[in-house]
Amino acid sequence: MASQGVHADPVAIMHESGESTEGSVAPASAGGVKIGQEGVGADAPLPPGGAPVAELPAYAQIFQLAFQAQAQAQAKLLAQAQAPTPSPAPVVPTIDRNYERIRKMGAIEFEGTLDPEVSERWWEKVEDVMNLVGCTPENRLKYIVSLFVGNALIWWRSLKRAYEQKEITWAEFQIEFDDKYRPKMYRDKKRMEFLNLMQGDEQTVAEYELHFAALAKYDPEAIATQEDRCYRFE
Known part of the structure; x- marks a missing residue:
């Protein structure tokens, strides 16, 4: 019987029993992942989505980039909404020459x-x-x-x-x-003057024609046709 307070060396016991410590596999952990010489075993459980645990950092990076892009877009929209509306350009009046x-x-x-x-x-x-x-x-x-x-x-x-x-x-x-x-009184007077217009003995044809043209506007109906105009010059 071993004396009280003295513990047996487990490694020595294994040597005595002829078992080697190399290649030994520890029991499965509570999570089901086997720990051996190669670290994570090939039959390690997959996280939701089917991606191995080793790839999770890549997914996290994608999510982070998407979140940043969305945040930047929202910040841009907010800045545009808060930006003051530019004043319309002043209208320069057109000068009528x-x-x-x-x-x-x-x-x-x-x-x-x-x-x-x-x-x-x-x-x-x-x-x-x-x-x-x-x-x-x-x-x-x-x-x-x-x-x-x-x-x-x-x-x-x-x-x-x-x-x-x-x-x-x-x-x-x-x-x-x-x-x-x-006024009408003045225009009526000019109309009668036109209707009574005749070429005087001391008036040339050119002078009569000039006087005729000045008064014709007061009664345009009196010379509406070429025949009427010729009649006035007879």
Whole structure:
């Protein structure tokens, strides 16, 4: 019997029994993985998904990269949502050079007058200039009004108030201007002058033709056909 407190050496016991420590295999661990000289055995259990344990770090790396990409995308969307909306570029107003052009071509300011012939000469000059510039009917009104000063400008402002919120058309403005500065009485007088026009003994054909053309606008129906015009020159 061994003395109390003395333990037997297990390695010595194995040598005495003739067993070698080399190549010995330890019992299976609680997890079922056999530990031997080669480490993890070939029949080690697979993790969920079928990948060996040794490949788990690669999967973890893929998951990490995917997570980072998603986080970056979310951060980008958040930054875009929080970014201030850029202010629209300022609109540079277009400068209408025709206001300056019609003045350079001879259209003068109109102060208003009680003499219909003065008003008529001014109107005809302005219309000739606007025809050369190529003004549309919509633009004629604003160009003519831009020439108004003094009493003419006061009249125009009063006319706008009379129309209230309604836009005045070019045709309406022509009628209003005629009623104010070329009244019906004046136009009727000129019409009768045209109808009674005859070439005098002291008047040349060229002078008569010029006078005829100046008055013909007051009664265009009287010379609507070529026959009518020839009759007036007999």
